[in-house]
Amino acid sequence: MxxxxxxxxxxxxxxxxxxxxxxxxxxxxxxxxxxLQLGGDPRIQGEDHAHALAEEALCGFDAQAIAVDRAGIGAIARDAAGRILLIRQHGSHFAARELVSLAGVRLDGRFLTLSTDDRRFGTITLDLGDQAQVWVASLRRLGAARP
CATH class of the missing domain: 1.20.5 (Single alpha-helices involved in coiled-coils or other helix-helix interfaces)
Structure with a gap:
């Protein structure tokens, strides 16, 4: 050598x-x-993926209507009982919380901004396109559906 x-x-x-x-x-x-698929930037791939995430978050939550953000960073889902579930990125995974009041709902054109009672979950703004107005109209019934 x-x-x-x-x-x-x-x-x-x-x-x-x-x-x-x-x-x-x-x-x-x-x-x-x-x-090993560590890190990365997870995105919701579509309605089927959002449906699986909702079922995983709340056992027995069978989403009847789902809207996925255009960038795939979050989704909103409603089941037959009228419960609303927000799904969002949380690190390299997803987190979900049930929306129980209209206090944190705001519409700005095609963007729907939502927050839950859990401050740790934070606020999420979803780009839902034309579906944003439809979801806001359906969310107005959220307060009336609960006793």
Missing amino acids: PFLDQALALPGASFALQALASLAAILALAWLARK
């Missing part, structure tokens, strides 16, 4: 070798994270 000894004797060679080894390690870790 006289060649390696000579290469390491050069002042910049050891630095270059270290940088190359570091780059290889970073690429290996990135490949492993991708293979």
